[in-house]
Amino acid sequence: MTTDSALSQALHQHYARNQKWGFTWALWTAVLWGAWYVPGTALWSEHPYVDIAADQQSLRLTATAVMTWIHAITVFIFLLIWNGVLGKVKDYGRTMARFSKISKWYALASLCGGPLAIFGSYMAMGFVGPVFAAISSLFYPVIGAIIAKLWYQEKISKRAAIGMCIIIFGGMIIYGPSLFGEMDASNPNAWLGYLGGIMSAIGWGSEGAVAGRAMDVSDPDVGIHCRFSFEILFWGMLILPALGLWTDLPVKALIIDTLTHGKAMLWIVLAAACHAYCYTAFYKSFSLIGVGRGEAIGNLYAVFALIFIAAFTLQIPQWYFILGLLLTVLGSFVMFSESAESVAQLRDHHSGVHE
Amino acid sequence: MKLHHKGYLLTELSQAHQLWDDTLITQTLLAYNESGAYRENTLRIALDELAAAGLINRVEQKLETNADNKTILRFKYQLSDFGRTRMLDTGLLQNA
Numbered sequence: 022m023t024t025d026s027a028l029s030q031a032l033h034q035h036y037a038r039n040q041k042w043g044f045t046w047a048l049w050t051a052v053l054w055g056a057w058y059v060p061g062t063a064l065w066s067e068h069p070y071v072d073i074a075a076d077q078q079s080l081r082l083t084a085t086a087v088m089t090w091i092h093a094i095t096v097f098i099f100l101l102i103w104n105g106v107l108g109k110v111k112d113y114g115r116t117m118a119r120f121s122k123i124s125k126w127y128a129l130a131s132l133c134g135g136p137l138a139i140f141g142s143y144m145a146m147g148f149v150g151p152v153f154a155a156i157s158s159l160f161y162p163v164i165g166a167i168i169a170k171l172w173y174q175e176k177i178s179k180r181a182a183i184g185m186c187i188i189i190f191g192g193m194i195i196y197g198p199s200l201f202g203e204m205d206a207s208n209p210n211a212w213l214g215y216l217g218g219i220m221s222a223i224g225w226g227s228e229g230a231v232a233g234r235a236m237d238v239s240d241p242d243v244g245i246h247c248r249f250s251f252e253i254l255f256w257g258m259l260i261l262p263a264l265g266l267w268t269d270l271p272v273k274a275l276i277i278d279t280l281t282h283g284k285a286m287l288w289i290v291l292a293a294a295c296h297a298y299c300y301t302a303f304y305k306s307f308s309l310i311g312v313g314r315g316e317a318i319g320n321l322y323a324v325f326a327l328i329f330i331a332a333f334t335l336q337i338p339q340w341y342f343i344l345g346l347l348l349t350v351l352g353s354f355v356m357f358s359e360s361a362e363s364v365a366q367l368r369d370h371h372s373g374v375h376e
Numbered sequence: 377m378k379l380h381h382k383g384y385l386l387t388e389l390s391q392a393h394q395l396w397d398d399t400l401i402t403q404t405l406l407a408y409n410e411s412g413a414y415r416e417n418t419l420r421i422a423l424d425e426l427a428a429a430g431l432i433n434r435v436e437q438k439l440e441t442n443a444d445n446k447t448i449l450r451f452k453y454q455l456s457d458f459g460r461t462r463m464l465d466t467g468l469l470q471n472a
Contacts, residue, residue, distance in 0.1 A: 024439070027439060028437065028438070031439055039428070107418075108414075108415075112381055115378060115380040116380045119380070122466045237425075237431055238386065238468065239382055240380065240381065240382060240422065241425075243380070308425040308428065309428060
């Protein structure tokens with residue numbers, strides 16, 4: 022083998038390895054995100070949440086805020102363990118300290134992902150149901166890809182766009198028919214669930230693009246830790262104290278009730294374990310394959326959520342699940358079949374990558 | 377307070393015209409008083425991420441054989457114009 026051909030082969034292998042890792046992280050996002058719907062939904066069946074009647078809108082929303090805050094604190098602890106093992110805790114401190122120029126983007130991403138997306142998703146689960154919550158988020162990669170394209174010229178190739186559309190279509194086939202069974206026209210508060218669904222799609226789509234703005238100059242493992250630190254502060258220093266001070270809603274009692282009920286805490290810990298590492302994988306995939314591709318492969322959560330829900334409820338999925346599954350897998354392969362060299366350069370700037 | 381790792385890598389590249397990855401990594405490990413293959417690989421991944429995002433360009437590459445007789449792909453990096461802009465945006469570089 023000549024030196025030139027050995028070098029070009031080594032280069033191709035290098036880009037292909039990065040592409041493979043990017044897609045592997047995105048796939049882990051999907052698996053853990055799918056698993057998150059099980060404890061996330063089960064939490065609503067435990068005290069103190071199960072005692073709140075469906076027509077007690079403001080109490081249910083406050084309960085959602087409390088569970089999202091405790092969930093964020095638990096995620097933070099899991100991320101502290103992760104970054105402790107990786108030896109990145111010091112880098113976390115150094116990144117957090119540069120608030121005005123870098124970590125402020127993680128603060129904004131936490132607003133998109135926390136009070137907008139995770140809160141919206143818990144609302145959708147609580148006011149309509151888990152199937153609706155899962156389907157409503159399916160469109161978030163389109164929002165993320167459009168923002169990343171317009172804001173910082175992230176490249177979305179034709180192949181990546183086609184793959185993204187096939188995955189979304191597959192997800193709709195998986196969930197669409199069940200949605201009719203879950204929708205209850207007699208529920209006067211269902212609109213809050215629908216609003217929550219829209220919030221989750223917009224929130225997660227914009228979060229990826231906003232976080233990408235800081236992640237190009239900082240570490241993804243550290244970035245996700247910063248993002249959850251800010252989410253804890255938003256809920257714990259602003260939203261919950263404001264609710265406690267200016268309303269007569271039982272914020273303190275809900276917090277104490279959640280913390281002192283083992284089963285509620287067990288579901289929160291399980292949900293947080295899924296979400297902490299799902300989000301870590303999510304952010305790591307962005308830096309290797311871009312926001313658009315990372316979010317689209319992450320959309321395979323639709324398949325995994327149904328598999329996990331079926332495994333825990335012993336309800337066998339319908340025939341159309343297989344069709345949706347085939348489509349989402351096909352969409353993933355269409356995206357993965359892009360050349361490694363094309364994925365090695367994510368933005369429309371000169372790279373020096375040899376194609 | 378020291379810069380975070382990616383910030384340091386970008387700053388070093390902004391001060392040198394071009395740098396080979398092993399030189400850059402040795403400088404960084406020395407600056408942070410770190411060592412070992414894990415730390416070295418973490419910095420290589422950081423350089424891959426910076427290149428994927430278009431902040432730095434790979435201007436040259438070569439194959440080298442290391443002490444363990446293993447062939448290693450080396451890159452020479454240069455800060456891109458886009459990288460310079462992002463460094464200005466994020467306060468890693470000050471306007472002259």
